[in-house]
Amino acid sequence: MTLYSEKSETAVSVPEANLSPVNRSLSWKVATNLLVSFRYAWQGVAYAFRTQRNFRIHVVVGSFAVGLAIALSLAPVELAVIILTCGIVLTMELINTALESVVDLTVEQTYHELAKIAKDCAAAAVLISALISVSVAACLLLPPLWQILQPQFF
Numbered sequence: 001m002t003l004y005s006e007k008s009e010t011a012v013s014v015p016e017a018n019l020s021p022v023n024r025s026l027s028w029k030v031a032t033n034l035l036v037s038f039r040y041a042w043q044g045v046a047y048a049f050r051t052q053r054n055f056r057i058h059v060v061v062g063s064f065a066v067g068l069a070i071a072l073s074l075a076p077v078e079l080a081v082i083i084l085t086c087g088i089v090l091t092m093e094l095i096n097t098a099l100e101s102v103v104d105l106t107v108e109q110t111y112h113e114l115a116k117i118a119k120d121c122a123a124a125a126v127l128i129s130a131l132i133s134v135s136v137a138a139c140l141l142l143p144p145l146w147q148i149l150q151p152q153f154f
């Protein structure tokens with residue numbers, strides 16, 4: 001198949017198979033079944049935990065928030081909201097780590113304005129989700145904590 005580049009208006013030859021979203025001919029098929037897929041996904045989690053300090057911080061803070069919610073006997077829906085927001089932060093951190101790797105793979109150690117935009121935006125996604133998570137946890141955890149601590153101070 002021949003495609004026309006918008007910039008140079010020159011014809012570019014692309015194999016049909018490379019254009020199909022179903023048949024990713026350039027991909028490397030390794031995960032042959034669901035169990036193997038899960039194993040690779042777990043390797044991603046383990047890699048992020050091992051190498052990303054922020055991921056470890058999010059795991060510790062998230063576990064503390066969930067533990068506190070259980071200790072304070074929050075309603076199931078409130079506990080679910082805290083688990084959900086903590087999960088979103090960890091997910092964002094994993095996507096950020098994946099994107100950083102792809103950017104480094106592409107530009108290696110050269111400065112590129114687009115690499116900067118990609119990394120800065122991915123880091124911003126983590127930051128925003130973490131700020132939302134802290135706000136949600138504060139809204140749900142502080143009132144019952146205040147109820148418990150108030151008699152001790154007044």
Ligand SMILES: Nc1ncnc2c1ncn2[C@@H]1O[C@H](COP(=O)(O)OP(=O)(O)OP(=O)(O)O)[C@@H](O)[C@H]1O
Pocket residue numbers: 052054096100107108109110111112113115116119120123
């Ligand atoms: N190739 C590059 N070209 C331009 N700017 C880059 C490039 N690599 C990194 N940067 C800039 O440096 C910042 C830090 O990048 P780096 O890869 O060290 O990630 P990081 O913020 O340390 O991530 P983490 O702590 O999650 O590993 C990026 O947000 C970006 O602004």
